[in-house]
Amino acid sequence: MANGKTIINDIDHTRYDFRYAESSEEYIREDDGFTEDIVKRISEEKGDPEWMRDFRLKCLDLYNKMDMPCWGPSIEELDMNKIASYVRHKSDMKNNWEDVPSDIKETFEKLGIPQAERLSLAGVGAQYDSEIVYHNLKEEVAKTGVVYTDIETAMKTGYEDMVREHFMKLITPADHKYAALHGAVWSGGSFVYVPKGVKVDIPLQSYFRLNASGAGQFEHTMIIVDEGADVHFIEGCSAPKYNVANLHAGCVELFVRKNARLRYSTIENWSKNMFNLNTKRALIEEGGKMEWVSGSFGSHISYLYPMTILKGNGSKMTYTGITFSGEGQDLDTGCKVVHSGADTSSVITAKSISKSGGIGMFRSSVVIEKKARNAKCSVSCDSLMLDSISRADTVPAMDIRAYDADVGHEAKIGRISDEAVFYLMSRGMSEEDAKALIVSGFADSVSKELPMEYAVEMNNLIKIEMSGHKA
Amino acid sequence: MSDIILEIKDLSTTVGEEKTPILRNVDLSVARGETHIIMGPNGAGKSTLGFTVMGSPVYEVGSGKIIFEGEDITGLSADKRALKGIYLSFQNPIEVPGISMRSFLRSSLQQITGERIKYSDFNKRLEEAMELIDMDPSYADRDVNVGFSGGEKKKAEILQLLMLRPKLAILDETDSGLDVDAVRTVSKGIRAYKDKYNGTLIIITHNAAILESLSVDKTHILVKGRIVGSGSGDLTDEINRKGFEKYING
Numbered sequence A: 001m002a003n004g005k006t007i008i009n010d011i012d013h014t015r016y017d018f019r020y021a022e023s024s025e026e027y028i029r030e031d032d033g034f035t036e037d038i039v040k041r042i043s044e045e046k047g048d049p050e051w052m053r054d055f056r057l058k059c060l061d062l063y064n065k066m067d068m069p070c071w072g073p074s075i076e077e078l079d080m081n082k083i084a085s086y087v088r089h090k091s092d093m094k095n096n097w098e099d100v101p102s103d104i105k106e107t108f109e110k111l112g113i114p115q116a117e118r119l120s121l122a123g124v125g126a127q128y129d130s131e132i133v134y135h136n137l138k139e140e141v142a143k144t145g146v147v148y149t150d151i152e153t154a155m156k157t158g159y160e161d162m163v164r165e166h167f168m169k170l171i172t173p174a175d176h177k178y179a180a181l182h183g184a185v186w187s188g189g190s191f192v193y194v195p196k197g198v199k200v201d202i203p204l205q206s207y208f209r210l211n212a213s214g215a216g217q218f219e220h221t222m223i224i225v226d227e228g229a230d231v232h233f234i235e236g237c238s239a240p241k242y243n244v245a246n247l248h249a250g251c252v253e254l255f256v257r258k259n260a261r262l263r264y265s266t267i268e269n270w271s272k273n274m275f276n277l278n279t280k281r282a283l284i285e286e287g288g289k290m291e292w293v294s295g296s297f298g299s300h301i302s303y304l305y306p307m308t309i310l311k312g313n314g315s316k317m318t319y320t321g322i323t324f325s326g327e328g329q330d331l332d333t334g335c336k337v338v339h340s341g342a343d344t345s346s347v348i349t350a351k352s353i354s355k356s357g358g359i360g361m362f363r364s365s366v367v368i369e370k371k372a373r374n375a376k377c378s379v380s381c382d383s384l385m386l387d388s389i390s391r392a393d394t395v396p397a398m399d400i401r402a403y404d405a406d407v408g409h410e411a412k413i414g415r416i417s418d419e420a421v422f423y424l425m426s427r428g429m430s431e432e433d434a435k436a437l438i439v440s441g442f443a444d445s446v447s448k449e450l451p452m453e454y455a456v457e458m459n460n461l462i463k464i465e466m467s468g469h470k471a
Numbered sequence B: 001m002s003d004i005i006l007e008i009k010d011l012s013t014t015v016g017e018e019k020t021p022i023l024r025n026v027d028l029s030v031a032r033g034e035t036h037i038i039m040g041p042n043g044a045g046k047s048t049l050g051f052t053v054m055g056s057p058v059y060e061v062g063s064g065k066i067i068f069e070g071e072d073i074t075g076l077s078a079d080k081r082a083l084k085g086i087y088l089s090f091q092n093p094i095e096v097p098g099i100s101m102r103s104f105l106r107s108s109l110q111q112i113t114g115e116r117i118k119y120s121d122f123n124k125r126l127e128e129a130m131e132l133i134d135m136d137p138s139y140a141d142r143d144v145n146v147g148f149s150g151g152e153k154k155k156a157e158i159l160q161l162l163m164l165r166p167k168l169a170i171l172d173e174t175d176s177g178l179d180v181d182a183v184r185t186v187s188k189g190i191r192a193y194k195d196k197y198n199g200t201l202i203i204i205t206h207n208a209a210i211l212e213s214l215s216v217d218k219t220h221i222l223v224k225g226r227i228v229g230s231g232s233g234d235l236t237d238e239i240n241r242k243g244f245e246k247y248i249n250g
Ligand SMILES: Nc1ncnc2c1ncn2[C@@H]1O[C@H](COP(=O)(O)OP(=O)(O)OP(=O)(O)O)[C@@H](O)[C@H]1O
Pocket: B015, B016, B022, B040, B041, B042, B043, B044, B045, B046, B047, B048, B049, B058, B091
């Protein structure tokens, strides 16, 4: 606009950026790189059962043999020899917030984690670097038989068979190089089991914080929602900014059984030096419902395409997501769905905002198998570019093998309207506020899907991203 | 002694890279509490005048000044002008998806007054204003102008006027596209603004109907970017009967 340009370049990340230097006495840190010795040490440290240890080594072998992905944004800057696979505080996981080491506690307190729990959560897990440092499940929820812990603990407390039956069965190590890497060095994450018919009214939350510099986070999330059960799981992620690359290669495997429902919400705000190569997948049985809600703000480069397999007849999936890419960010995201059962339906609603040279790419992939009679799928992508140096793209792919499928696709790419900015300014809002309001409005269909506090958090992130403050 | 709220001196504006001239040497002086009418053929520059007073960056001021309450505001951005008490009712109000009328008006009001307003007080004020102009309360929770009919958008502009209570309101064809009843309710709203808050009005219109219940102090005729005639309120009647021919050829 003519009356002075708003500078919306760098980002005030102070809320996420504070960090405590980890002292070598208090933290255990693996050597950089990924070798057999390192994998063995991690496995030993964790007291893995033998099958898991063998699995890790097989995965490492596979990792070494596989090629880097070459179809997305370049990850050449990511030097795997400079990434520490494992960093943890010397203290163990706590169930009592007071016992969590003070530097970690303060970090999470600044991020509002314990407050959020007090307010409205059924259970909270918090991971700091490679290990879960805190876990708590409300007693009344635990009484219903709901299990919420990390995978390591689950394996030691009677759920080893269940873990073994599901671990990396949906996302196999052969899927891609970073899935193989994940299999080799995974650590921490969440294990959730909701028994038949149990409906958890308030969400479970896990928060992942990668505080160490030049490190990787490889948490594994496994959620099994048994027949007729219902749960909402929220994951939040953040990291302070460093000048060296950090890597996130988590895996999320979700199993939604007959007539069950799972809502999986993510608010991701990795720092802008993060390579986010995360894999998420869900398998839905008959009459089951999977709901993805996703807000991605952070990372330098992301490869993220949550996939849903609608296996059972009448199973359903909705995906509602938004990405915000600013300066130096190349966020390659998408959503995949495979319709395998009859009468399955999926709705994909994606939004992307790009500014200051950021790149937002959305790939949708829809497969409708021959046996998926009477399947319905609709995909809509809406992109907003805030200036002329930013980019937004959508790549739809459809593979439809059933003659009676009902599939729709719609894509819109637009710029922020100067008229709308002027209209809001004429009502007393500064140019910056006017733009932020328009962007929040654009994101509204996603924030509406989030619980109140997270919607507020998302609006704050939008304001931070839109404001001219320098970090 | 008259208290001049707005003074436009020798204002010329251009648009675009080619600097296409639109307004040419416009002079206008409006005293507090007065109602001025601006008439003129399509494309004469009436909306441009409104936009320029509001501070639209689309129109570049080539020469001249805009003085509001004694202060030169020619270089100020629109938000600063709004804070000083200028309001423009848009000829084509803009849709803002994802923002409810209620939260939009509340943040706008808080910006302009610089004070936090209690939710309950705000809601009461909103309800009263909506009732005055016969607007269904459910519209408060719809997104700003989204899917509103042409007439509803105009009413919503008057709703904003009543909520924000500016010192000077420029109404750009707020009456066009309204049915007979809507013209009546909208003029009721305008009158309420004028009477209750000692409002000053510049009304751009093609139609005398909206003026029936308002006492007009001055009428100006804008043709091809120039004010070619000014007179008392009676001038509107004459225009309505005879058209602009006399001015266009004069
Ligand atoms: N952004 C713009 N770019 C190019 N030309 C413009 C722009 N805005 C206005 N104009 C031109 O300036 C002239 C005046 O336009 P304006 O909208 O002010 O007329 P108006 O008197 O309000 O007309 P109407 O009665 O039809 O509303 C017109 O010829 C119009 O085409």
